[in-house]
Amino acid sequence: MRAAIYVRLSRETEESTSPERQRAACEALCEARGWTVVAVEEDIDVSGFSRGLERPGLQRILQRLAEFDVIVFYKIDRLARSTVDFAEIMKLSERQGVALASATEPLDLTSSMGRAMAKVIAVFAELESDTIGMRVSNAHEHLRREGRWTGGRIPYGYRVAPNPNGAGRVLEVNPEEAKTVHMIVERVLAKDSLMKIAVDLSKSDIPSPGHSSRQSTGKRSDSKQWYTTTLKSLLTNPQLLGQVIEDGKPILRTDGLPLVNRPPILDMDTWHALQDELKRRAHPGEKRREGTSLLRGVLYCGVCDSRMYAFIGAKGQLRYRCIGRLKHRQRTGVRGKCYGPSIAGKTTEAHITSQFLATFGGLPVVRMVEHAGEDFRPQIRQAEDALSDLEKDRYERGLFKGEDGAARYATQYAKLEERLASLKEKQRNAKPAGVEAVPTGKTYAELWEEADIAGKRDLLLDAGTFVQVAPAQKAGPRLDPSRFSIFFGEDGVIRRADADGKDVEAAVREVVEREAQEQAAP
Template sequence: MTPSRVIGYVRLSRESADSTSIVRQRQIIQSTADSRGWDLVDVVEDIDVSASKRRLDRPGLSRVRAMIAGEEVEAVLVWKLDRLARSVVDFGTLLDEGINVVSCTEPLDTTSAMGRAMAEVLQVFAVLEARTIGDRLRSSIAYRVGQGDRWRGGPTPYGYRSVRHESGDGKTLEIDPSEAAYIRQAAEIVLAGGSLYSAMQAIREAGSKPRRAEAWSISSLRVVLTGDSALGRQSRHGVPIRDEAGVLVAPWEPILTVEESERLRAILAPRPLTETRRKASRLLSGLLVCETCGSRLRVNSRRTAGAQVESYGCRANGDGRVCERPASVNADQVETFLVDEFLAVVGALPVVERREVIRDVAGIAEVEEAIRHVTDSMREPGADLGALVAQLGTLTESRDALASRPAEPTIEVVESGETYAERWARSGVDERRAVLESVLTGPVPVKAIGRGYRRMDAERVAAPWAWLDEAAADFVDPYWTD
């Protein structure tokens, strides 16, 4: 059968700025159709599409198959056979569908019996070439990984940059100072009790952007902070590489310490679906008492003029106790009043944090992590228990030797670079309440007042601030827990 109406098909696995192969394929197809006197109905493209990965699931190829099945055209014209398929099975499927293929650069025309046989032979060699390329690539990656400090290739992890290895053979990674600084900034915020959202906002405002997106998201930042890359580790098939003793290999300078990484993973672990959130409390919950009866004031809520209004009130009478003059105060007003009093005294002071630090013996955290990994591996089906037990014994001896070294706790005074007003502005309710508790010598009494009295002053709410207590001669700065 000699075709009269044909359709052209072109494909390119990866389009680049200097690529002209699509244009060249079109030119050759048009020239071939003209030289044979065929009517070239259209030329269909699949760009940035791999025939090895997508197989026959390609938008352009699907259109070609539909047009041939609908008898709109009689054959498909391609630059080379491997543009159409890289699998013998896939090519056989197309032939079984009755698709005739004509190659512009190969002696291939399946409109004849000899042409169909030649097509099958050529396709075998195309498959062999694709597999050879894959084997060569996998062998190259395995070699680079086996060299220890060679980068295996692919997207460079955030916080690092790829550079030529000092030996001249392959590449390695080194810290990118600006990106590593953003990682440390975000980690410090989370480890200090801040939320992942506040860490994300902080590095966004500082000018940080991820590699392959316009802006950071909470999920992308969580991946960076909890992943192995920030520890200077390299992975293969998604699994971090270990040495013969089972200790994770870190061929590059880490951005975070193992201790910091484990704390971040514990803090940022996804919340179980069955876990319920604790109801948020107000700033002064548990800190206010009724001056009349001494009962703790509790939050009450009521709707007034279409708006929800909350107040702190004495509930002694409702609990079966007697209070002759129960106190009640608007929640927003009393919180604003006490916060203003607090910040007026300490707001401009610098935050100085005192921390007890136990100096970790170098390497012990890595060995302990390796012990946990070996122990978990023992529970897996088919585990080589003999080898794992021997490995565990070696690791345990290493840990005991490291643990025998002295590690005395020390107290560090860390200047945070913030004032109390600045730290207050970025803290949550629970943190703020803890700070207020540290500078109050007791509960805050609230006086009962007559109806219509709205003024908020020290007579109505007399906070026992530590700096007002003559007995507290050695006043200690408010303590911020980290």
């Protein structure tokens, strides 16, 4: 009989069932039965539970079943980790007239009773696999709560280091990668597009998070190319706050807050500002803005007060024009009075830019950071409920019996009282929610030079830029500056709100509040 030997091991460091021992036992069975070994396939460091039948070595055997009479394996759990997989292998082999033989288990798979016994053994093998997986998962969570690194993909911005407080390894901040993270965050908050940042990172030859130079296991790549999806995944990962992630979610402490046991790369204020900016870009209306022109939302028609939009003229030149007449006809069914004036795009953009930089170029830019505020009241309620439950446990449910029951009760009660007092003190000194003006350390001119089109447009809008374009008095190739009425700051914000049909009083209140916050900034 022609025999194929199959060897599988989840980890090569498992000495009790090493590949050599498995192969030797299978060869001994073949020699004793007089079978000729014609193929040996191995799956080393491959999980039979997670990979199922999709194992390279096993697939090579299943694809060559017509060449074998028997498949020999060390134990059933080496061949399959689930009864479903084992039943499928039995069905495929029986269809080709191929027997299955275990080198260490006395099974006769040629009879119905033997096949039934094999399935029973496979059930217990699956149960053992589930139990092992649960133990490993629990052990990993325990180590993570202690701040230990359990292996796997290294979060960007960190590196593995020996545990300074004992056995094992921990994650510490990687200075070079942390510097890259801060640079990316600064550019995002400065309104740079993710595409531009990804292109610049790829040109700089900085290894991407999945590059083989920084990942020893898992999915790796020899390309240092950065992508927008890579940046989104990095910038929305709460591991940048030092949080510990398991199965894609933060591990929570007993008080319900995320567990933080490694140095954070970003502070909470920067994190919230970053997430707000990414959410803004994810909004459908904001996505449309990314590919539009510099003065969209800035130029307004002097005839009908409608916004002016960019278009490419007959000679391939950028122009801005009013489409108020079209909108009026779509809304009412009749043509409006506005004839749709237009203006050259390139020279208009240059003129507005020069006026903006002349007014604001040397001024420092502040970033408005929204503080979520601190509220410990839910945790206070939780601690109070725990104290109440503890009292019921002793006096109503009759727990804490025995000689040491009173002492154990007193210890737990004292800990809860101490925690409750601490939370109430934190609530008294809690930082209120609000908006803070944080200096960026750069001027409008410096940010303008660094920003892309979307970022420059945001600088114009943030400064309240509003430009009204009057009809042309005479035709000509040159730009007529007298056509522009340019407003900045409060005037521009209020005029834009009025032109867009928004609540002008609300716009005024928003301007006043922002100016007060900027004046209060250190």
